Amino acid sequence: MMCHRFNVKSDLRQIVEPFGAVQVHADSVPDADCYPMSNVLILRRDPDLNEWIIEFRQWGWLPSHWRPSEKYSTRKNYQRQRFNARSETAHSTWGFRRAFASQRCVVVGSCFYEPYRDGGEARYTTDSGLMYFAGLWDDWSNAEELVRSCTMLTTNANPLVAANRTGRLRQPVILTELDQVTRYCNPEISERAQFEDLLKPLSWDVMTIHRPE
Secondary structure, three states, X not given: OOOOOEEOOOOHHHHHHHHOOEEEEOOOOOOOOEOOOOEEEEEEEEOOOOEEEEEEEEEOOOOOOOOOOOOOXXXXXXXXXXXXXXXXXXXXXXXXXXXXXXXXXXXXXXXXXXXXXXXXXXXXXXXXXXXXXXEEEEEEEOOOOEEEEEEEEEEEOOXXXXXXXXXXXXXXXXXXXXXXXXXXXXXXXXXXXHOHHHHOOOOHHHEEEEOOO
């Protein structure tokens, strides 16, 4: 299983402050661990006003073009299979490529969890405190509901994560600097090559593993 659990240990003011003018569409941060189908905090750019937006979105990708099918009869079945997307292929995969070009966001967190080699789950933190997980967003609607969703991009595990986890050796794409977040979320940038350097595993030496007790 790829990244399926994280949390946020910060208040809304601390998250918003570095970004200047922000449209705040959330009144708090999640007070428990976030799992697929949870409402999670994301930051994205408003392409018309050129301002940041912070808002809640459901963690489980549901693109605007989705329709029920024999394989996925309900949206939730579809979403539960798409809370992560591979950073290496999202730009060319039919379900993600439009959003990859113009609807990028970051999911706000303080740590994430991965299966630990000796059982349980290890928790990973960074020296910078907050993490910004690279992601994508989209809106889907029908006559009954509007679903604002997101997914989290993953990459190869760095040496710290790879040495301690089981299963697929993957981890989230983690941004830690404001200029990285700004470039990744810039709606005027559409080509992967313009921010490909951001889609690499975060260096292991700025991360700390907290093993299961």
